[in-house]
Amino acid sequence: MKSSAKNIRLTSVDELFSTEESREDAQREKVVEVALSQLQPFQNHPFQVRDDQAMQETADSIREYGVLVPAIARPDPNGGYELIAGHRRHRASQLAGKETMPVIIRELDDDAATIIMVDSNLQRETLLPSERAFAYKMKLEAMKHQGERVDLTCAQVGHKLEGKKSRDILAEQVGQSRNQVQRYIRLTELISELLELVDERKIALNPAYELSFLKKEEQTKLLDAMESEQTTPSLSQAQRLKKFSQEGHLSLDVMRAILSEEKKSEVDRVTLTSDTLRKYFPKSYTPQRMQDTIIKLLEQWQRRQKEQER
Structure with missing residues (x-):
């Protein structure tokens, strides 16, 4: 029988005299x-x-x-x-x-690093729509890659075992609905000039979502139309632009015609984002509790105003 001595590994002197505690500390x-x-x-x-x-x-x-x-x-x-x-x-x-x-x-690895990078930044008090959009997209792709490695024959096996898909898990982790996460990710399809207008709040999130379905060359032409008409699309106008694009009839003239239309009068409204409100409430407050508190404070303010007018 052949000797297996060559396969025997001798313990080094350092290993002999090292303690379990020192070995754990080294790791x-x-x-x-x-x-x-x-x-x-x-x-x-x-x-x-x-x-x-x-x-x-x-x-x-x-x-x-x-x-x-x-x-x-x-x-x-x-x-x-x-x-x-x-x-x-x-x-x-x-x-x-x-x-x-x-x-x-x-x-x-790349996927683990991406998830840590995104998670460490999503806790910021204020995030631009573009930052949130690309962060969601990067993390979702990393989560999908990790799921694929569970079973190379089916990308969804790992998620089925948990009963959830990556998009659902991501939505829970960031405190948004699945649809809202998808709407943010769609913003990454906008050309940089349009996305910058979204960050500057010159184009609202809902119209921006609709515009993301336009072809890149159509988005570039839209910038020219917006410049010539000195306006940005409303939600209904963005939806019509999307419809003409899908039908293959969206030209520069059509864009200008839609943007030149007088926008439907809308009820005056003030929109406060969740990021803005969070600064004034404890972390334990739900959106509904924040809303109830705001309404209560406004009612108190209204009563004081009426008392002063008497």
Whole structure:
């Protein structure tokens, strides 16, 4: 019988004298100081890093106290590290005159890194529609990839076991309806100029959703029509533009004709987004409870106004 001695692995001296505690400690994640120049932004990062007042306040805090929450990064095959979470802290550290920042280094595949990157940014108080749109799209694609690896013969096997699809799970995680998540993702089909108008609130979300079904060349022509008519499409106009596009009859002249029509008079309304209202209510408040509270406060204000008029 052949000897199997060559397959025997001898325990090293270091291993013999190491404790279980020291071996576990070696496997724990460590916070290390990494040069800012060695940290590269995440590829196709959908969240804007703006040098606004909030950024300046963060820079002032870092200048005085340092970075309190470490960033997360993964090794970059081309050298250095790719930032996963901490892009604003990275920029604020630059503005604060720092050369390094604390970072947790993790070995992550693309899908896991994408999910962490999106989740760490969706907690911001204010997000632009474009940021939310691309973030939802990136995370949904990553979740689908992870589901596909459960069983390569069927992309939905993993989800069927749980009774839910990736889109339903994502909707629950971000606190939106499945349809609303889909409407945001559709915005990624808009050309950048139109999407910028959505971010600037010059085009509302519902009309923007309808316009996302226009071909890219039609969207470009629509910009010209909007410029010449000095207006943006209402919901009903956007729906008609979509219908003409699907029928193959959407020309520049048709666009101008639709946009030149006098918009139907609408009831005056004030729209407050959920992101705006959240700043004034505890996190435990549901949308319905926020609405009830607002109505109650308005009623109290109305009574005081009437008393003052007497």
